[in-house]
Amino acid sequence: MSLKLRDLIRQVRACKTAAEERAVIAKESAMIRTAIREEQEHYRHRNVAKLLFMHMLGYPTHFGQLECMKLVASPHFPEKRIGYLGMMLLLSEQADVLMLATNSLKNDLNNDNKFIAGLALCAIGNLATADMSRDLTPEVDKHLGSSKPYLRKKACLAMSRCLTKCPDMIEDFVERIVSLLNDRSHGVLITVVQLMTQVLVMDRKEYFENGGDEDGGEYDSPCRTAFLRLVPSLVKLLRNLLSMGYSPDHDVGGISDPFLQVQILTLLRLLGSGNVKASEEMNDVLAQVATNTETSKNAGNAILYECVQTIMAVESDDGLRVLAVNILGRFLLNRDNNIRYVALNTLARCIAESGGGGGAVAEGGGGDGEDGAANTAASALQRHRTTVVDCLKDPDISIRQRALELIYHLVNQENVETLTAELLNYLVLCPREHRSDICTRVLRVVDRFSPDDRWRVDTLITMLTIAGRECAPNVQSSTAVYISRSSEDLRAYSTHKLLKAVRDDDGSQRGLLNVGIWCIGEYGDLLLRPYSYNLPSGNGGGESAIDLSGLSAGESTTLVTFEPLEPTAVVGIVEAVVARHTCPLEVKQRGLTCFTKLRERFADVADGATLDRLQALVKKYEDSHSLELQLRSCEYGALMNAIKGVSVKRGSNGGEEDIFGGGSSVSESVSPTVVSAAKEALARMPVVDIKLMQRKREERSGAMTEGDIFNGGSNDAAVARAPKSSAAGAEPNLLDLDDIFGGSTASATSSVAKQNGSSSAPSQPSDVDLLSDIFSAPPAAAPAVAAAPAVGGFDIFSQPPVAMAATPINTNDLFAPQPASTTPVASTNSSAAVMDLFGTTPSPTLIPAQPASSVPSTSEVIVPGFTHQGLTVEFKCTKPDTWNKQNSVLVAKFINTTNEPLYGLHLQVAVPKYVTMEMKPPTSTTIPVSIAGGSSGKEVTQTISVTNTMLGTKNLMLKVKASFTSKGTKVEHMTTCSGFPAGQY
Amino acid sequence: MISFILMVNKQGQTRLSSYYEWLDMQERVALESEIIRKCMSRSELQCSFVQYRGYKVIYRRYASLFFIVGTKTDVDLRKSIASSSAKKKPSSSSSDSGGGGGGGKQGRYDKAYVENHENELGLLEFIHCLVETMDRWAGSICELDIMYQLEQVHFLLDEMVMNGYVVETNKSNILRPIDLMDRESKKNEGMFR
Known part of the structure; x- marks a missing residue:
């Protein structure tokens, strides 16, 4: 026999470990299962009671569900009672057994005993399904009119459940609900008010789902109209409560029934919003509640809180709104944290709702708010600004979060400096997981309200110093963009400041290091000059957030000076950062770029030792385990050598070269064009045009999805390096370089890849096949790149690493595509500008590798087809789309070299499987005699569009069959044309 | 509406739980343990509201027992x-x-239209009302009373809350039917515990 409930609880309590407890429960569960199987009716309800206990402890109890059903059907009240309880607790609404209870419920609803009927109503209220609701609503409705308040109140909530499940029944019961409002029992009143609220919410949802007007607060439905007529009686009810005086039955802390008052106010809010007439009717009573409610107790504050919400939501007059805002102001000053919490919450909601709800920072201080509430709430907020800001220092995280939310809404042109300082202060204190979010918000605030560029840059740098570890990549990139867009003076200031910050940092603020090292690289020359600036007081300029916030009111100006630095010192600082073993890869990459750029910046001022040191630092990574670093190191080495006038020594590193058959390493002197191109590559990055970039990015994200462009392009680009190099080939590429520096855009960069691809002409098919296999990685990279632009903000840095695939550098050739497929990882964090630099640098290094016989891709090529019995066919080949090199248009030109016209021309063309073709009819089937020295205008042509899906690996081939009648005899001729420029068609 | 009512002691053991929207057993166990951990990490002076996984949790501590009410955020x-x-x-x-x-x-749905109407301060007051009612019912209620008379406490709670909505807040209106029913049950007592 199983245990008594009391004994079970005792045993569980005696358990020392969780395992022991599980054992006890498992044993008891087994006993109960046995009892259930053996139909031990006598213990049934005791078993269910035990199951309730086990259920509370978190153990499975599903096997007891049917027992509950049996108990519910029992004639004995205690059994029935525990059965209902078990049903409500153990069963979910979805349980199938629930429908078994429908009949018992119906019987019990009709029972004369009010307690039995009450149990049934309670069960319906808690777990009725839609089907049960339909079946049982008539009985529930009967109880709504019961003489016993005990049943009426339960019936109200049971009905509320039924109507929620079957909203289509609402209309039938509206009248019944209305009559209940005159009840004298508070229990019935509070339930009926909740029922009405519920019905209104349902009704409104229904209305909007069925295509109601979205923005208007006003809507009409039969049930709302009926309820609106009740506003006066609701108002009367509320007024009665207020003036009732002391009634021991419902008194809570000197206030009569605060629960009911709160519920009535909620209902009034729903009815009054968007309805002027109803709002007018409730105006007086709202004022009465707002002024007369006792605030010494929590209950009173609960009512006031609800009242303020209602005043803000309905069309109340301005005086009332001011009253409400003042109450909130009083709440804010309250010592009780609970009350401050609700005040902050309500203020934020009021402002968010009146500010258009667009999610943007609300225009505070009487901006464009057309709504009166917005202005009063916002101006009140401004009055209580210091209080709100103080809440940021509260030890309670709930309060701090609310205050933070509110402060975002508070910021405007006037207070942006102090408030941002406060935000930065909070950034120091707040938990790590919130920092990223705050950084993004500060960026948004700074972006929008910043008084001047210096302050903006200053704030962002300070922020990076505090939370560079956590801040989102777009914060870093935006900071870099702001610095690069500012004046030369400011750049010097930022770079000095960043250098100091980088030097003092312990290497963990990744974001700071990224931005700092980038700036040092870009503007390293500015560091060598001293810098001083007269700062108006209180405007920041200190090194930490604390200094920033400290409003030094005394002095009128602060002099900010930075000592000039020695090149060696600058290099030393960056070196120290990169040398740290905790230094993240992305920082190292940026460090490499920085060294390369510094080498160029310091070229004239620094001594030879420093320059050599820089070069050595870059070279150090030539054998790095990170392919990215290795690749960069080699490329930069080549660049620096190019500037020095030493040409790239190709093949010095051994065997890979042979694969491409280009083993002849070239070491002729570098031409001036290459030197200038290399210098150009290491010059400062162009200032980002944000608009242009956003546009380009949109275009790019469209083009990127094609994917195969880059597939083709990059494959060929890698091949392109195989042919012998020649300085002459640099010319077209320099043009591209200009493009890149002009726009610094992805499309320009990718066009490099394309052009390289199209100009390559490998002659060894076997090598080409091998390469295509090796290089089959890039297509996978392309989608990743396409995802990169999704990173918001104006990050210049999500430049596609597409060009990376085209980076043809000596030993890395075989692996070139692999960095390409890994770089998207780097670029999706849209990390710093190095990405850009990288996108561009390959071009100069390409220069020596450019094939001499490069054919401009846009120009047309004339390929001779065949000549047979007086008919000559030529194909004029063009590329119709710049974005898809696979497509070509061949225009067959027919030339009659006989002295009589040719008739009945019919051309048939067959292509290999990897080519798709579309032919247009010829312009004429009769070919007149061609006049020597030029066509007479009556040239016969036929257009053929082909798409070579294996462009770059296989060449276009045509099998041509022409038939025509020449001088009365039918001629047929079949031949193969394969003279198309390899790699292009 | 109220999503759940919990009574949890200082050791984090649940003494009563009542859910007004269905949650899986694992979810319940996880929710209860995390919420109580959050509540216990807060001091008396901090406010009684915690946001947790889409729930607005309102709690109040009486001696060693936490009374916790959860409601959905807007x-x-x-x-x-x-x-x-x-x-x-x-x-x-x-x-x-x-x-x-x-x-x-x-x-x-406009946010003004479908929101959770629960008043945090009101719920706080409701918790107090619940505790006072239980107090009057058992005469100075303690943790063990709740534990050993679990089903009785549930009956009491069902008189006050139904489907997440408040039914009655008047103590005598709540307790009178409970007394009557208990007397009814005692008539054929015997195997009840």
């Missing part, structure tokens, strides 16, 4: 209504009318 309620109406559709399609209509349009 935003999540909007979502849950949309999804529940989507869920409901198949079940109501068996009956003749279309029920709630398409559920996928939650973007259409």
